Amino acid sequence: MKILITGSNGLLGQKLVKLLIESNEEVIATARNGNRLPTEYTGYTFEEMDITDPVSVEKILQKHCPDAVINTAAMTNVDECEKDKAGCDLLNVEAVKHLIEGCNQINAHLIHLSTDFIFDGTHGPLTEEDKPNPISYYGESKLKSEELVMAKSYKWSIVRTVLVYGIAHDMSRSNIILWVKNSLENRKNIQVVNDQWRTPTLAEDLAQGCYLIAKNSTEGIFNISGADMLTPYEMAIQTAEFFELDKSLIEETDGSKFTQPAKRPPKTGFIIEKAKKQLGYQPHTFKEGLKVLGDQLQKS
Template structure:
């Protein structure tokens, strides 16, 4: 039996990790969230506001692994509320790393592709980070703290996570496009931003695999396809039999976002596949599964 503590257990990724863990009799999962639990996938649950407590070794020492998914990920909000983003994304991660180091607990830290500047080249785990917005900067700094403080840590970098929501979590690209087109709404979608988008089910499965295999270091978790956001929108419309004519291709400069976004994220999952058996599913395969499950 492996004992896992999951921060952000009410979040989009957290819920998918908890659901998969719930089906594994060899995992005992404790969830932490700032709000009361909104699902019953965790074996135990504690309402913990990570900003109002000092995270100490005694709080994590009974666990074999901490999976840290809790984060402030709304990019424009982070740009406008830098102190809060710093405390949530960096300071909480630093405290967890310190607690895990002192207790000997392994730490799995969920980072982001936004630590990179977004050049149109294949990016490996060893490439230099250089974020273009403050959210990416907080995730970059958190990575550095985790690596420097907690030797028994693994960092996972996903890309544009998408998939079904389970309970009370915010939407994602696929669900936004699907809902908009189903309502016969016209949408503008950028043609010059490219991603190897990560299916949340695959990411959750990889995270639990990492929890059971003590390989340290940084790993990229991404989909098999490198597509523009516009190309993704067309595939979503096709998969769910919706009207592609409602989708208007536009340049990213036509959007008024407070924070810049990296133009490209072209990850390879080769290292994660080799070390953890990660399945890098194609975008169409993921959409097909969502359609079959009526998601």
Template sequence: MEKKRILVTGSNGFLGHKLTEFILKNPDYELCCTSASVNRNPQNEGYRFQQLNLTDLEGLGRLIDEFQPTHIIHSAALSSVEVCESDPVLCKAVNVDSAAYLASHCKEQDIHLTFLSTDFVFDGQHGPYSEDDACNPVNAYGQSKLDAEQKIIASGCSAAILRTILVYGVIADKKRSNLVLWAKNKLSAGEAIKAVSDQWRMPTWVDDLATACLLAIEKNATGIYHISSDTLFSVKEVVEQVADFWNLDKTLVGSVTAGEIGQAANRPRKTGFVLDKAKAELGYQPTPLHATFERIEQQIKELEKQDER
């Protein structure tokens, strides 16, 4: 059987790290990674890495021609809501133009594309959402992701669009944080924190998301798929779950509203996903929150052992 040749963009990102880890475990895959900065993954052997800015479309095209991927996972993005609002030119270049360029290449060269999108394509008024629900972004980041989705679909390339929500977990790069690790580290240090009590999400374990990307590749899936956990929590409830699991002082967790931190208008209030399509067509099965915490604790210990060597 011919090996699948997978190009991962944004390999220094949270999902990119996990994809690198998972792909390297499969002898049927060959891997090429690219990111805007130097390779920060301590797992740096067994694959090709090229530093490349997504705005360099010519360089991206050359890399595709050289590596000749059978599949591309486009995880790179400008994901800061505030930066997307303040720099619309950069937002479009990184989030929309690169996706359209990749889709065009994929169509021409019969490459399968997996594109990572977001729950922020929705306005948060009617969640949880299915793939067929109407999109109505409330910020420039969500709009750019929706624009990219539409460019990919219009290209006619073979593409799986995976929307996801509030990704968390642990990777080897300690500089990369997320809601769960932030809460755990702050509470472990005895620091009081505030968490938003009036935004609801279905947080996604990064290992589940990476698995979903590889399921999409294995099945050459096409269309839009919702990938997250299957339980709706307020952001504050997630933080309280962290405190409970790691036996930390939950009285340190205070409440703040989205309005008090300027997020009432530019963040969806309640998203969450209906996962029926991903479960039926991809075989995707989300891991319950508590079970992911157990695995995260194991992964933290494994990384600590590696650091000691």
């Protein structure tokens, strides 16, 4: 099977490339600004592709004619999206139009990544049938892209996920686990909120869920996340315990103490029964995910 990945330099992109190579699939990795994948990755093709440029998208898709396209590229910094709405629209909405058109031309299965931030956070955990109601511009942009995919794509799947964590080569952004670990190692006091709930997702699990959808050509909306419902404070405490760091440096607080441009949904998290039944998806527990990350940090 031939699978093209957008955003291959990102955390999920890197995990997907590795998984697909190991699964003996034909992989086309694409990114806008050169190839930053680890040098030990071999057996794939890299193409520079700007998903905001319809000519670039058409050229690369027509050249390779993949069976599936997994779109991991997006503007995901929630506060930046609030401040730069035009940039957010360009990458999260307009670019998706180009991918839909390109996939339709070659009858490729478009697998599009989305987020729990399409919900308002009034209740959780959520199923695939719950009604979206975003409270941030990032959430609005991802909901718009979902609606485009469902309305315009010939073959499509939407993968909704929650608070992805992990480690990858040459990472441009951190995540909550690495932030907590690095802060405590440097003896920094940190404040972590206790009034938001999520089902944090190991990047390897998210990659596995995307691959199961592509391999089985399964269409529709799927919640792909971890199964453990936790607050960021609970995640921080478990991270400190796993890495044997000083928990007393972690101060429990609530979201009202922070001023951020974008609102966060208080309670999301996903029910993942559909993915388990239809795809055979089985995520790691949060503690198992910490061990995966810890093992990778030891090797790096």
